[in-house]
Amino acid sequence: MRCVMIGCTAGVFMTAVAWGHSINEANHLFLEGCYTDAVRVYSRILTDPLFLEHRPQAMYLTAMSYLQMGNRDMALRALWQVVGDYPSSDWTDNAYIALARIKEMEDRTRLPEALMLYETIPSRFPTSEQVTRAWMGAARVKMALGYYTEANEAVKRALESGSGQLESDDMSMDLANLVAHPLNPARDVAKAINLYTSVIQRFPSSDHLSDAYVALGKLHWELGDRLQAVQAFREVVIRVPATPSAEFAQESIARLHDEMGDREKAIAAYRVLLTKYSMSGLTRERIRTEVEASGVDRSGKPSVSAWSASVQKENNVTEYRGDVTIRFYQLIIQADRAAVDFTRNVISAWGNVRVAWADRHVIHGDGFQCDVSRQTAELTGNVVRITRTASGEETGRSDRLELVLKDGTWTEGKGGNQ
Secondary structure (H helix, E strand, O other): OOOOOOOOOHHHHHHHHHOOOOHHHHHHHHHOOOHHHHHHHHHHHHHOHHHHHHHHHHHHHHHHHHHHOOOHHHHHHHHHHHHHHOOOOOOHHHHHHHHHHHHHHHOHHHHHHHHHHHHHHHHHOOOOOOHHHHHHHHHHHHHHHOOHHHHHHHHHHHHHHOOOOOOOHHHHHHHHHHHHOOOOOOOOHHHHHHHHHHHHHHOOOOOOHHHHHHHHHHHHHHHOOHHHHHHHHHHHHHHOOOOHHHHHHHHHHHHHHHHOOOHHHHHHHHHHHHHHOOOOHHHHHHHHHHHHHOOOOOOOOOEEEOOEEEEEOOOOEEEEEEEEEEEEOOEEEEEEEEEEEOOOOEEEEEEEEEEEEOOOEEEEEEEEEEEOOOOEEEEEEEEEEEEEEOOEEEEEEEEEEEEEOOOOOEEEOOOOEO
């Protein structure tokens, strides 16, 4: 960012120092994006006894400057200094939030530490403006750790502290994501749809808008509301073109039209996908073949889309990573990683596995294995099955589930039906 009024040059920086390196001038540098010069002025403030009362603020904004510059280690050092040296300042609750968020984003082993930091804020700073954000952070972490009941309780606390409504787009998205989480025992698809819709209506300029539309599309699709799903995915294509989200949305539009029996619209959507988006060679060839066939024949092979693909030529196995979506007739598999043996027609998937069979079953698990030739699929780990029935939804939990691809019948192992 180009700095104005007080620039980032050495000469103007010295002018700022000459003016008394005041906290206002340092803050101005920070707001203009001149983070290196801001840190220099904050450093002088931190060593000048005339600015003793401004030291907590200077230390906190020094940490934020380092974060903006990509220096995480220095940012952490400054944040811990705020917490340790100024435990009762007006900036300490902000430091706890920043520390918790950094730990939450590091890796799974840091989640307990992040949870402790989030929960420190309501107990030590009960009147802080950060209490609602802290409870939502705690809910996110608890959900990630599998503490679903406790996560829902944290959400309740967040809503209570926020007078029943969350006042920022990121917290509102967090709430919607938690309500829609497939492993949440209090999962409520209809409520999640309302929450995502609320984010779109209340925050029309939010950076989360495309994510909200993607989530809406998936949920409407899960409920069998294909037309509404198409409308949501179209918003993604319009708002964030030439992105992985738009590519996913465009292919979803084509698949939805296919499921609705409108082959002409499906082929038109596929052609847009071929023209505007960069896909793996296998995916591009599969879609091109399908378009050219105009729906007369199906290859009988799984179709795959993902962010990246690598082929093991010796055994004709292709490994996929990142937002993997595999389709085979009425079966849709989504996961973080997958491998497809195109010779033996065997599909394996791992990480946040979600399997949909037509509009009847949605099944979540840790691992997935499908032998296409045998027309059977197996999910393992923490398996959650949601089945649409004439009277509503039926939920089952087990350690293992076998699904027959031909008719969607299933057999659950340990855990049984609910």
